[in-house]
Amino acid sequence: MPTVLESGSMEKAYNAGEVEEKIYNNWEKKGYFKPEVNPQGKPYCIILPPPNANGDLHFGHAMFVIEDILIRYHRMKGCQALWLPGTDHAGTETQFVFEKKLQEQGKSRFDYSREELYKMIWDYVQENRGGIDKQLRKLGFSLDWSRSKFTLDEDIVKIVKQTFRKMYEDQLVYRDYRLVNYCTRDGTSFSDLEVVNKETEGSLYYIKFPLKNGGFVTVATTRPETFLGDVAVMVNPKDKRYKDLVGQTVVLPFIEREIPIVADEYVKMEFGTGAVKVTPAHDFNDFEIARKHKLTFPPIIGFDGKMQNTKGILDGLYVKQARTEIVNKLEGAGFIEKIAPHKMVIPTCYKCKTVLEPLPLEQWYVKVQPLISNAIKSLDNKFTKIYPANFTPILKSWYAGLRDWNISRQNVWGIQIPVWYNTTGHEAEFNVSFIDKKGVSQSGSLDEVLEKGHSMEEILKGLQKVNAPITSEVVFEDEKKENGRYLPETDTFDTWFSSGQWPYVTLKTTKLGDFEKFYPTSVMETGYDILKAWISRMLMLGLYVANGQHVEDLGKIKDTVPFKDVVLHGLVNDPLGKKMSKSKGNVVNPLEVVDQYGADSVRLALVYGTALGNDQAMSYTKLDASKKFANKLWNMARFIEMAEKDTNQIFEVTDSLAELKNSIKDSVNLDWIEKTEDLSQEITAYLDKYQFNLAAERLYDFIWHDLADKYIEIVKKDSLNREGWIVLKTVYLTSLKLLHPFMPFVTEEIFQTFLGREKSIMIEKWPTVVS
RNA sequence: GGACGCUUAGCUCAGCUGGUAGAGCGCUUCAUUUACACUGAAGAUGUCGGGGGUUCGAAUCCCUCAGCGUCCACCA
Numbered sequence: 064m065p066t067v068l069e070s071g072s073m074e075k076a077y078n079a080g081e082v083e084e085k086i087y088n089n090w091e092k093k094g095y096f097k098p099e100v101n102p103q104g105k106p107y108c109i110i111l112p113p114p115n116a117n118g119d120l121h122f123g124h125a126m127f128v129i130e131d132i133l134i135r136y137h138r139m140k141g142c143q144a145l146w147l148p149g150t151d152h153a154g155t156e157t158q159f160v161f162e163k164k165l166q167e168q169g170k171s172r173f174d175y176s177r178e179e180l181y182k183m184i185w186d187y188v189q190e191n192r193g194g195i196d197k198q199l200r201k202l203g204f205s206l207d208w209s210r211s212k213f214t215l216d217e218d219i220v221k222i223v224k225q226t227f228r229k230m231y232e233d234q235l236v237y238r239d240y241r242l243v244n245y246c247t248r249d250g251t252s253f254s255d256l257e258v259v260n261k262e263t264e265g266s267l268y269y270i271k272f273p274l275k276n277g278g279f280v281t282v283a284t285t286r287p288e289t290f291l292g293d294v295a296v297m298v299n300p301k302d303k304r305y306k307d308l309v310g311q312t313v314v315l316p317f318i319e320r321e322i323p324i325v326a327d328e329y330v331k332m333e334f335g336t337g338a339v340k341v342t343p344a345h346d347f348n349d350f351e352i353a354r355k356h357k358l359t360f361p362p363i364i365g366f367d368g369k370m371q372n373t374k375g376i377l378d379g380l381y382v383k384q385a386r387t388e389i390v391n392k393l394e395g396a397g398f399i400e401k402i403a404p405h406k407m408v409i410p411t412c413y414k415c416k417t418v419l420e421p422l423p424l425e426q427w428y429v430k431v432q433p434l435i436s437n438a439i440k441s442l443d444n445k446f447t448k449i450y451p452a453n454f455t456p457i458l459k460s461w462y463a464g465l466r467d468w469n470i471s472r473q474n475v476w477g478i479q480i481p482v483w484y485n486t487t488g489h490e491a492e493f494n495v496s497f498i499d500k501k502g503v504s505q506s507g508s509l510d511e512v513l514e515k516g517h518s519m520e521e522i523l524k525g526l527q528k529v530n531a532p533i534t535s536e537v538v539f540e541d542e543k544k545e546n547g548r549y550l551p552e553t554d555t556f557d558t559w560f561s562s563g564q565w566p567y568v569t570l571k572t573t574k575l576g577d578f579e580k581f582y583p584t585s586v587m588e589t590g591y592d593i594l595k596a597w598i599s600r601m602l603m604l605g606l607y608v609a610n611g612q613h614v615e616d617l618g619k620i621k622d623t624v625p626f627k628d629v630v631l632h633g634l635v636n637d638p639l640g641k642k643m644s645k646s647k648g649n650v651v652n653p654l655e656v657v658d659q660y661g662a663d664s665v666r667l668a669l670v671y672g673t674a675l676g677n678d679q680a681m682s683y684t685k686l687d688a689s690k691k692f693a694n695k696l697w698n699m700a701r702f703i704e705m706a707e708k709d710t711n712q713i714f715e716v717t718d719s720l721a722e723l724k725n726s727i728k729d730s731v732n733l734d735w736i737e738k739t740e741d742l743s744q745e746i747t748a749y750l751d752k753y754q755f756n757l758a759a760e761r762l763y764d765f766i767w768h769d770l771a772d773k774y775i776e777i778v779k780k781d782s783l784n785r786e787g788w789i790v791l792k793t794v795y796l797t798s799l800k801l802l803h804p805f806m807p808f809v810t811e812e813i814f815q816t817f818l819g820r821e822k823s824i825m826i827e828k829w830p831t832v833v834s
Numbered sequence: 835g836g837a838c839g840c841u842u843a844g845c846u847c848a849g850c851u852g853g854u855a856g857a858g859c860g861c862u863u864c865a866u867u868u869a870c871a872c873u874g875a876a877g878a879u880g881u882c883g884g885g886g887g888u889u890c891g892a893a894u895c896c897c898u899c900a901g902c903g904u905c906c907a908c909c910a
Contacts (some may be wrong), residue, residue, distance in 0.1 A: 076872075132883065191857050251856045260907075267910085285910060297910095332910070347908050408907085421908095461906075595905090634904095640846090642904095672847055672857070677839080678904085682846060690873040702869030756848070761858070772874070779869090 073704055073816065074384040077697035079661025083808045087200055090811075095825055096205045098143035108581035109134055110626075111206060111564050112597070116150035116213060117157060117191035119200035122635035122643065122681065123590050125653045129632055129755060130588045130665045131204045135804035136750050137585075138205070139829035145581055146205060147569055147624050148197065148705045149212040151220045152188070154477035154558040155257075155416045158285075159249060159414050161187055161476070172475070173424070176498050176525040176554060182476045185215075198654055203662045203807045205825070206243060207318060207629050214561050215478070218572040222560045224481040226608055228539055231482075233613060235430050236470070240352045240533040242421040243469055246412040247368030251473040252426060255466060255782060256596055258410045258419060267335065267389065267405035272296060273400050275312040275321065280305070281400050285407055286342070287393065290315060291373040292363035293322055295341040300326035302337050325356055344423050349490070364420055378675070382420070391459070426471040427480060427554070433613050434603035435462045437620055441602060448627040450753045451676040454594060459623040461595050473528070477555030485536040485550045493533045493550060498525035509550070519548060529553045548832050563600030566625040567608045582609065587626035589675060601625045609810055630753050632680040635669070640680040642736035663806035665688035670755040670805065671763065692763060693809045699771055700813040703792050714785070716735025716793045716817075718828060722792055730788040735774055738765075739794045743830040746801045762802050770795060792817075797830045 070169065082293050090096065099104070100299060109130050114120075130146060138144040149804040161184050162172055168628040172180055188558040199206060232238040243252035268287045296313050309326045329352060330339055344361035352361050363372050370377040371384045376392075377385040394397045410419040437460055441447045442455055451453045471480065486493050486509055496506035500521055505512055514521060522794030529550045541550050566587070570578040584611060592649075605625030607613055614620065636642055637649040644650065657665050667689040673679040707713055717723050720736050742765050749758035774794070796814065802812040802823050814824035 073869095074868080143906035199906065286910080329909090335910065341910090346910075348910075351908095408909095410908095450840085452885070453838065459907080464907080586847090592905090638846095640903095674848070677847095680846070682858085684846070687872080688858050691870095694872050695870065696871090700869085760848070764857080771870085775869080 073697070073701045075701075077812075079663060079693065080658070080810065081813045082202075083662055084489065086808055086811050087203060090205065090823070090825060091200075091208070093140075093823070096146070096207045097209065098145040098207065099717075099804070101138065101141050102141050104140075104142040104144075106145070106580045106585075107134075107137040107308050107586060108145045108147065108568055108570075109586050110584055111146060111148045112587075112593070113151040113212075113214065113562065113565065114147040114195050115156060116151040116195070117188045118153070118162070118195055120195060120202075120653055122653050123649065124199065125197075125202060125665065126590065126632045126635060127199075127204065127588070128169060128669055129203065129630065130206045130586070131666075131807075132448060132670070132804040133200075133586060133588070133630075133749070133756060134205055134536065135807060135825060137826060138825065138831065139800065139803070140294075140831075141562075141828070143580070145207055145210070146210060147197070147210050147212070147329060147573065148199070148206040148212070149169045149565070149569060150192070151558065151562055152476060154472060154474050154555060155249065155251065155253075155414060155735075157188060158184060158474050159477040162249075163460065163708075173504065173527065174498075177475050177527060178524070181730055182716055184476045185613055194294075198309065201654060201657055202666065203809070210569075210577075212572060214558075214565075219561070220478050221567045222568045222571060223478055223564060224555065226564060226604070227556070227560075229611065230429070230607070231537075232417075235433065235607070235613065236427055237430060237532060238265040238425060238427055238537065240423060240425045242344075242347050243424050243426055244410060244419045245422040245424065246415065246419055248367060248415050248417040248419050249412060250366070251420070252422075252424060252469060252471060253412070254559075257413050259413045259416075260408045261411050262406065262408050263408040265405050265409070267403045268342075269336065269400035269402070270393060271400050272313045272315065272340075276315050280324065281336045282310055282311060282338045282340045282698065283520070284340055285405060286345070286386070288377060288382060288389045289342040289345050289363065290316060290340055290371065291376065292342050292344055292361050293340045294343055294358040294360065295356070296324045296338055297323050297330050297341050297352065298324065298330065298338050298730040299330040299332045302330070306340060316393065316396065316665050317376055326730050327352060327356070337602040344419050345419055350421070350423070360423060364421055364422065366422060366424075368420065382418075414652045425531060426469050429470055429560075431465050431468050431603070435465060436605060437606045437614070438462060440617065441606065442625045443621050444617060444621070445831075447624045447627060447629060448603065450631065451674075454591060454629075454631055454676070458599055460593055469555040469558075470560045473507075473553075474555050475519060478561055478639075480552040480554050480556060482529040482537050482539060482552045483543055483549040484552070485538060486531075489532070489535060490548075494530040495521050495522055495550065498527065502526070505537045509742055523551075525555060526551070529582060546790055550682060559596055559600050559759060560604075562597060563604040564608050565619045567605055567635055575679050583622070584626045586628045586630055587631040588632065592634065594631065598629055600777075603822075613756045631676050633673065636678055636680045638681050638683060643755040656686065658816065660686045660690045661693060661808070663808050665694050666758060666807075667692065667763075669806055671759040672730060673756055675755065676754055692767065693806065695767055696802075696806075697811065699766075699795060700816065702775060703788070703795065705734075712785075712790045715789045716789065716796055720793070720797065720830065723790070727786065727790065729784070730785055731777060735779050735790055738769065739830075742798065743801055747829075747831060750804075759805055762798065762805070766798050766802065770798065798823060800827055800830050803827075 083139045114124055134144050134146040145422045165171060243253045244258050252580050265285050266285050269281050269283050269284055271281050272278055272285060280296060311324050313322050313324060314321055341349045342354055343349045343358060344362040345364055361372060363370060364382060365371045370380050378387060380388060397577055412419055439459060490510040493507050493509040495509055499517060527543055533679040564582050570582050583762050606620055606623050609623035610619055641649060663688055674687060720740055724736050745760050776793060781787055799814060811824050815822060
């Protein structure tokens with residue numbers, strides 16, 4: 064029964080700021096965010112894409128309102144709706160931020176052992192944690208906070224390590240020595256996906272290499288400084304110009320090293336001079352070629368970005384300086400034929416924009432072929448569907464060109480790759496760097512440092528980095544023999560390796576039975592910008608992890624996809640349509656906008672008028688319109704409430720429109736009930752098809768331009784007719800329920816004003832038409 | 835060099851399983867001690883980027899061209 068209203072209980076205008084926090088806290092206290100509010104319902108689950116644990120809310124996160132709409136809708140439909148929150152440790156990102164802080168204090172990561180550094184970053188993240196949760200609450204997100212997870216939670220780390228071990232046993236991960244994209248500033252390698260290719264105006268240098276038998280061969284290169292590491296000159300076997308040169312010997316300038324001229328189809332005759340220098344240690348193609356022709360690959364660029372092993376010619380110089388230096392030298396000695404301007408693409412670090420160097424390093428790789436094949440099966444058979452659909456071919460074409468995935472990162476902040484290397488008998492081949500007990504940095508081969516009197520315990524304690532040869536014996540913690548001498552892998556996993564298992568690891572570690580109940584999850588909703596980085600990895604790893612092995616069976620694939628639907632939203636740009644970025648200084652803080660307009664208005668403005676998957680420019684006029692709409696809703700309620708007060712009665716409402724219909728005599732009122740039934744059917748259909756903009760527009764239009772502008776006027780003219788008031792109030796409250804997923808706070812405030820504080824619109828039944 | 839998206843009213847954008855166009859803001863006129871001025875009523879404004887095709891009929895499907903944007907790509 065509705066409570067008796069106090070006279071004049073409603074303010075003239077709706078004040079979002081005053082009610083939102085109070086309402087949210089009440090919801091949470093009552094436990095409405097937990098799936099257990101509908102213990103008998105069908106499971107429905109969305110896993111929140113975990114924001115960085117130490118980050119702040121931005122408009123991308125605000126777009127998660129789509130997930131809240133889906134969750135609230137399904138909760139009202141009676142589902143056991145679980146929206147599971149969590150945060151990500153964001154390895155590279157976080158360590159990058161932290162190292163910047165260290166730098167400000169005049170320190171660097173190399174001043175600490177791994178353990179110390181990890182502890183420091185852990186504390187730093189703890190300090191900043193919780194901010195993002197508060198901010199998500201402000202937007203009204205009905206997340207089940209009792210199930211919140213962090214990627215570095217012990218139970219999660221354990222599963223991620225198990226996955227790795229399983230994959231190792233199944234030969235889906237392997238270790239290899241090959242070129243990686245290495246950032247010499249951040250001190251780590253990256254996967255291909257993290258490389259930002261930048262087009263720049265460079266130069267093509269034509270260098271005359273002297274032949275042993277006299278004469279020259281001219282090679283064209285964009286990287287003259289690397290010729291000191293060259294192992295061959297290569298021409299196309301069909302190239303008549305160089306027919307006689309194949310098999311001859313080149314004598315490299317200054318260092319007088321002799322290298323062969325070889326033939327390979329790979330060389331394009333029309334490019335440059337048709338003769339190319341081969342630098343296996345610092346060029347991806349050359350590396351492959353060198354393997355094929357069984358050439359050596361001496362590295363002349365170090366992990367510090369400085370030249371090395373150049374017989375003193377360029378040693379110690381940074382690559383850029385080295386280039387200028389060597390070009391001058393070559394020019395002075397008459398080895399430069401010409402220098403031509405040349406458009407080229409250089410790989411840069413997505414974090415710090417440093418030019419990435421291809422450097423040879425032992426790393427762990429995921430063998431992607433079997434995983435991709437299953438991921439594609441799940442797409443082709445529509446076990447997982449992507450909305451909007453045009454993102455499906457984008458993902459598939461990315462899969463098609465994917466090379467094995469480098470998951471090793473030379474970061475401390477992350478999940479350590481859980482393997483050990485047996486050094487026994489191979490001490491000379493292992494390189495270690497560590498901080499000794501006096502706090503002094505040491506490095507060298509294991510042999511050397513042991514001979515200097517450092518103990519194994521001391522090395523392990525201060526360990527910063529191990530370079531284990533590719534041939535070393537790999538063991539897991541429990542496989543170590545008592546008298547063995549082992550060094551741990553010091554690299555950590557690519558963050559996406561752990562977050563790629565997120566739907567599985569979260570549901571496995573929240574509440575007993577969650578996994579069985581909620582996996583496969585219903586929807587994965589995120590910005591299209593992480594389709595490749597994240598969605599693709601979850602699909603690849605999810606199928607594998609959930610089955611505990613690689614499966615071929617379609618039925619099993621169907622039952623173990625990490626999510627049935629993928630819903631992708633677009634980017635929120637600045638009011639002028641430009642991408643928001645800190646460096647441009649055009650970042651708008653969504654929380655400030657919430658303070659100004661109210662969470663409901665921000666939510667509505669974000670879904671209204673933008674088709675799914677399309678970018679939008681943040682719009683103040685849309686925010687104004689949304690705020691006016693909230694106020695309109697409020698005043699509609701106030702109108703009804705004032706009528707109740709004036710006539711000193713309560714207009715009783717029923718949940719069921721169908722039931723109400725039976726008792727209605729006036730055909731106009733009947734019409735409005737039917738219109739509302741149609742509305743609820745339309746909104747339901749729109750939501751089921753993820754057409755949030757259309758649902759929002761329809762609700763806005765109906766409530767404002769039908770209900771308020773027309774029906775209220777009709778009822779007003781015949782204000783002594785109680786039936787009209789009852790239908791009006793019922794229709795109004797019904798449309799509020801339909802609107803609730805979009806604007807949870809106003810709709811709740813109004814609902815409770817009419818029906819009492821102990822009721823809640825968020826657990827009301829979704830108005831569906833039973834025919 | 836590929837792929838995807840966008841091009842619709844002055845501005846920002848919806849609409850696209852085909853039936854000759856919609857919203858918000860803006861503009862014009864009027865109303866108004868009104869639930870709400872964070873209001874209502876009426877109205878003006880568009881050869882739906884250009885060209886071609888399919889169709890009884892296309893903003894919506896196909897082809898093509900142009901401009902813009904985004905993503906991808908190891909060519910020295």
